[in-house]
Amino acid sequence: MPALATTHSLNDYLKLPISRYREQLRQGNAQSIEVSYTHRSKPYQYSIQLTKTSCNYGGNRYWWLCPKCYQRTSTLYCAGLYVCRHCIGANYGSQLQQPIDRIYSNLNALRERLGWQVGIIHGIGERPKGMHHSTYERLLVEYEQLTNKLIRTFY
Ligand SMILES: [Zn+2]
Structure with a gap:
């Protein structure tokens, strides 16, 4: 039986919460956020689509659209590309x-x-x-x- 002791958890991945862009998003009608970073010495630069929902108490709440499955999510995880937790589980957690x-x-x-x-x-x-x-x-x-x-x- 293979050991499961090294199972990856979401904590092993770099997180990108939408809240990090709160100030930037407050200013206008953003449809996407451009990200650029280096992961395992490979440079990445692309836009992540956004969607918004209106809050009960007025204003909007922004969400990421996962670049892989287009599900709405508040946090993306870095697996090369930033993707939602479901995509991490389905495709990137090698233990899974x-x-x-x-x-x-x-x-x-x-x-x-x-x-x-x-x-x-x-x-x-x-x-x-x-x-x-x-x-x-x-x-x-x-x-x-x-x-x-x-x-x-x-x-
Ligand atoms: Zn996804």
Whole structure:
């Protein structure tokens, strides 16, 4: 039985509460907020859509629309992109992933390392310039093992 002791909790993710933009939102009729940050040394810059509801006591309350599922939420969590807690659970908490999803994400991580377009549908690519032959061979073997694992989950 795999141990569940390392299960991720939402506290492991960087939070982005809408309240952080309260001052900015008070000024006008914002439809989105532009965010820019670096996550695991990758730069991100994009807009997150907003929606608002009116409060009983007047004024509006703003919400994020999750960039992945477009659900309304007051807090987003950083998984590369900022997404809602449901999307974190469904796609990003690796402990919560089904084995097959885990194989896919390992395959894609490997593809990224090889500089191949992500998605196994694109097949095997070339050895990246500057990568040592022995490294490339080793990664190819790893890739093949993962692909076999994937095939085994289907049969
Ligand atoms: Zn979501």
